[in-house]
Amino acid sequence: MLQKPRGTRDFLPDEMEARRTIEWRMREVARCWGYREVCTPEFENLELFTMRSGEGIVEEMYIFEDKGGRKLALRPEITAAVIRMFINEAKVAPKPLRWCYFADCFRYERPQKGRYRQFWQFGVELIGADTARADAEVIMLAADMLNATGIAYDLKVGHLSFMKNLLKDLEYSAQRRMMAHLDKKDFDGLKNTLESMNKADLCNSLIALVNCRDLAEAFEISGPVPEKERINQTIEILDAAGIEYSLNFGIARGLDYYTGMVFEGFAQNLGAENQILGGGAYRLAHLFGGDDVASCGFALGFDRVMVSLGEKIHRKDTVVAVVCTNECRNHALEVARIFRRAGIRSEMDLMGRGLGAQIAHASKSADFAVVIGQRETESGNVTLKNLHTGEQKTLDPESAIAEVVSHGARR
RNA sequence: GCCAGGGUGGGGUAGUUGGUUAUCCUAGGGGACUGUGGAUCCUCCGACCCGGGUUCGAAUCUCGGCCCUGGCCCCA
Numbered sequence: 001m002l003q004k005p006r007g008t009r010d011f012l013p014d015e016m017e018a019r020r021t022i023e024w025r026m027r028e029v030a031r032c033w034g035y036r037e038v039c040t041p042e043f044e045n046l047e048l049f050t051m052r053s054g055e056g057i058v059e060e061m062y063i064f065e066d067k068g069g070r071k072l073a074l075r076p077e078i079t080a081a082v083i084r085m086f087i088n089e090a091k092v093a094p095k096p097l098r099w100c101y102f103a104d105c106f107r108y109e110r111p112q113k114g115r116y117r118q119f120w121q122f123g124v125e126l127i128g129a130d131t132a133r134a135d136a137e138v139i140m141l142a143a144d145m146l147n148a149t150g151i152a153y154d155l156k157v158g159h160l161s162f163m164k165n166l167l168k169d170l171e172y173s174a175q176r177r178m179m180a181h182l183d184k185k186d187f188d189g190l191k192n193t194l195e196s197m198n199k200a201d202l203c204n205s206l207i208a209l210v211n212c213r214d215l216a217e218a219f220e221i222s223g224p225v226p227e228k229e230r231i232n233q234t235i236e237i238l239d240a241a242g243i244e245y246s247l248n249f250g251i252a253r254g255l256d257y258y259t260g261m262v263f264e265g266f267a268q269n270l271g272a273e274n275q276i277l278g279g280g281a282y283r284l285a286h287l288f289g290g291d292d293v294a295s296c297g298f299a300l301g302f303d304r305v306m307v308s309l310g311e312k313i314h315r316k317d318t319v320v321a322v323v324c325t326n327e328c329r330n331h332a333l334e335v336a337r338i339f340r341r342a343g344i345r346s347e348m349d350l351m352g353r354g355l356g357a358q359i360a361h362a363s364k365s366a367d368f369a370v371v372i373g374q375r376e377t378e379s380g381n382v383t384l385k386n387l388h389t390g391e392q393k394t395l396d397p398e399s400a401i402a403e404v405v406s407h408g409a410r411r
Numbered sequence: 412g413c414c415a416g417g418g419u420g421g422g423g424u425a426g427u428u429g430g431u432u433a434u435c436c437u438a439g440g441g442g443a444c445u446g447u448g449g450a451u452c453c454u455c456c457g458a459c460c461c462g463g464g465u466u467c468g469a470a471u472c473u474c475g476g477c478c479c480u481g482g483c484c485c486c487a
Contacts, residue, residue: 003460003478053487060485077487105487110412113481253487272482299487325445351440356448363449373446387449 007109007117018313019306023102025148026122026300033141035100035124040081042104046071051287052080052257062106074106079297080284082125087290095128102302114273114304123299127285130294132233135261135281136241138296139234142265142277143243145300151308152268153276155244158251159231159261160280162209162222166202176256182210183252210250218249227260234261257282263298267308276304320346320404321362321387324372325355332372335382335397339370342401346370363387368404 004010011019027037046063062074075081078101090097102122111117122145126138139157146153163182167175174197181190187207194200205221212218215235219225238245251262258280265277279298286292320339324332332348339346347366349358355373362369371383376394384400385392386407395403 006478049487056485057487060487079487107486109485110483111479112483115486273486275486278487323447327445354445354448356444356446359447360449369447369449371447375446383447385447390447390449392447 005117007111009116009118017317018309019302021313022149022305022309023122023302026145026302027100027102029141029145029148030100030122030124033098033137033144035098035126035141038082038085038099038101039103040075040078040085040101043072043074044081044084046073048080048084048288049073049076052284060108062108075103076107077105077299078103078121078123079125079282079299080288082123083127083284083290083295084288086125086127086293087285087288091290096134097127098124099127100124112273113271114301114307116303120302121299122302123297125295125297127295128293129296132230133237134294134296135230135234136237138279138298139238139245139261139263140241140243142263142279142298142300143245146265146277146305149305149309150312151276151305153308154246154266154268155263155277156248156251156266157235157238157245157261157263158248159227160252160258161225161227161231161260162218162249163206163252165222165225166205166209170197170199178206179252182206182250185210185250210248212249213247215247218247222249230260253278253280257284257287259283259294261296265300267304269310270304270308273304276301276308317345318368318404318407319366320344320368320370321358321366322346322348322370322372323355323358323362324348325374328372328374328377331377335370335372338397339401339404342405344401344404359385367407370400 030037046058046061049057049061057076061076064072066072082099082101086097086099100123102120104118104120106118108117109115124138124141126134139155143155146155163179164175167178170178174193177193178190181187181193190206191200191203194203209218209221212221215231219228225231235247245263248264251264253262253264260281262280263277264275264279266274267276268274270276277298277300279296281294281296283292283294285295322332322336322339336346336348349361353361355371359369359371367387369385369387371385373383376382379394381394381396382400383392383394384403
């Protein structure tokens with residue numbers, strides 16, 4: 001039998017309905033904050049991603065050459081493409097721009113729990129606002145969105161200034177190495193590397209910073225931080241809004257282009273792959289030939305949210321089975337049309353089953369049976385049978401529709 | 412790329428000191444049965460991940476591969 005490619009998944013209707021339910025909750029939150037959806041190509045020139053993230057990521061991408069010999073890649077993430085799009089199409093649009101996306105990405109990695117080779121991200125980018133309010137808005141939006149999904153998570157907020165301030169005397173490559181150690185909480189590696197550079201005196205401050213959960217204390221540890229005022233403002237806004245988060249100044253994020261505020265979200269009930277959210281303030285536009293526009297955004301790992309939610313989401317449509325005797329099929333079709341026009345999912349027999357067999361089948365797949373036979377065809381009424389309770393009554397079609405709708409599951 | 416555990420009808424399983432036609436539940440189709448047949452009974456459909464090896468004989472032993480699950484690495 002033909003198998004699907006490693007790391008990909010098939011989604012049956014139950015699962016798709018659950019996914020769409022959560023997707024729409026996220027869309028609603030984004031919409032309410034004024035973030036409008038954009039869409040970029042599924043594949044881009046390879047260069048777009050290597051410019052952003054370095055050549056190293058080539059190993060982890062789906063790369064191919066088209067018939068014109070162009071080097072292309074299935075997108076491994078979406079931020080780079082959105083910023084490219086902003087430069088190509090919307091450079092002069094009034095700032096700030098609030099955009100969001102929901103799309104699939106591809107990475108060639110070893111699959112494990114919550115990690116697939118094709119996966120979906122819900123993300124937002126706030127382009128052209130370089131303020132504490134902008135930083136705070138994106139975090140508040142992220143929290144709002146995670147809350148809307150109903151998962152249990154921890155939100156960690158940090159700022160790169162502290163770490164960068166402590167490391168400012170080091171060479172750039174050494175800074176990168178330190179930040180990698182710190183992000184992983186690899187204190188032994190940190191110590192060794194510092195000692196080899198005769199900078200062991202930094203070690204205690206850096207470790208203290210990573211473990212620090214208090215803003216005032218962080219300022220003390222790292223000395224005068226240039227963005228102090230902006231950081232204070234951002235945190236004030238978050239606190240005033242009642243956002244639940246913890247401060248964490250060990251967050252380094254993998255990439256160069258993050259400039260200041262950074263944040264991450266973790267699901268509480270996942271295993272090794274428990275990060276469900278990552279974001280921050282960054283400058284990327286100049287890399288792609290645009291002005292040096294400040295941006296801020298996050299991407300949320302949709303599949304991990306679904307894994308975290310597990311079986312919690314049961315959204316079921318109310319289903320009506322319109323069952324009929326053979327000679328009343330035409331009238332039954334008409335009744336079904338009336339129900340469908342009212343927005344009710346209505347299904348009819350296609351197998352040529354008898355009335356009893358139709359009800360037997362309906363009992364497994366529907367909430368109500370609408371029985372149409374000689375009597376109903378003559379009177380214009382319908383017989384509505386609640387398949388959960390067995391209760392049955394004769395009603396005119398409009399009342400039957402009202403009964404089905406009031407039954408609840410229409411949302 | 413590395414480590415561990417797995418793979419038997421659509422789903423869940425039994426069977427592995429090698430031995431007839433591979434067990435059971437469930438789901439699905441048909442019928443008893445053309446106005447309530449959601450029940451009951453009968454019946455049908457349908458599987459040993461793939462390939463090589465050992466053997467008279469392999470679901471079972473062996474080797475390789477593929478895939479799944481979890482973890483390491485990485486995580487833009």
